[in-house]
Amino acid sequence: MLLSIFLPQYIAILHLNYKDSIMKLSEVKQILPTLENVEFQLENGAFVPEHFHVTEVGMINKNFIDCGGVIRSEKVVNFQLWNADDFEHRLKPNKLLNIIKLSEDKLGIEDFDIEVEYQSDTIGKYDLEFNGKTFILKSKTTACLAQDACGIPTEKEKKNLSELNVNNGNSCTPGGGCC
Numbered sequence: 001m002l003l004s005i006f007l008p009q010y011i012a013i014l015h016l017n018y019k020d021s022i023m024k025l026s027e028v029k030q031i032l033p034t035l036e037n038v039e040f041q042l043e044n045g046a047f048v049p050e051h052f053h054v055t056e057v058g059m060i061n062k063n064f065i066d067c068g069g070v071i072r073s074e075k076v077v078n079f080q081l082w083n084a085d086d087f088e089h090r091l092k093p094n095k096l097l098n099i100i101k102l103s104e105d106k107l108g109i110e111d112f113d114i115e116v117e118y119q120s121d122t123i124g125k126y127d128l129e130f131n132g133k134t135f136i137l138k139s140k141t142t143a144c145l146a147q148d149a150c151g152i153p154t155e156k157e158k159k160n161l162s163e164l165n166v167n168n169g170n171s172c173t174p175g176g177g178c179c
Contacts, residue, residue: 056080068146
């Protein structure tokens with residue numbers, strides 16, 4: 001009985017904690033002072049043009065109910081990048097750090113995961129990672145958060161039959177006469 005009550009919430013918590021590699025605001029703040037330039041790169045290798053602007057830093061609160069009826073809440077810190085026609089503009093790490101500090105002071109932004117908005121064909125939302133030199137915009141995907149409630153089967157673990165442990169004392173072999 002208790003398992004059926006708490007299992008959906010436990011699964012929801014596990015799902016929301018899958019993002020171990022996504023950067024938090026505190027990590028960005030630690031990295032910025034070590035950089036000469038702020039560079040963003042898409043997963044396909046293309047760079048966001050050097051003359052981009054960070055037009056917004058904010059916190060997004062998302063409260064929703066998934067298709068299984070579980071109430072959920074997510075909070076992310078949002079950076080919006082804009083490719084301006086100002087080719088002389090270069091955002092320096094200290095300037096971005098000052099924008100972040102101002103947003104923390106004025107908006108009460110906390111240390112949450114970073115989500116980056118960047119214009120491609122439409123506004124794309126990306127997770128953020130760092131490769132030691134460049135911030136990488138990692139593509140986000142949608143997912144069903146209540147697969148068990150929707151009847152979506154969980155993917156079965158694939159095993160190679162040759163790797164299975166077989167107890168030879170209780171098994172039949174070809175020509176052994178037990179089958």
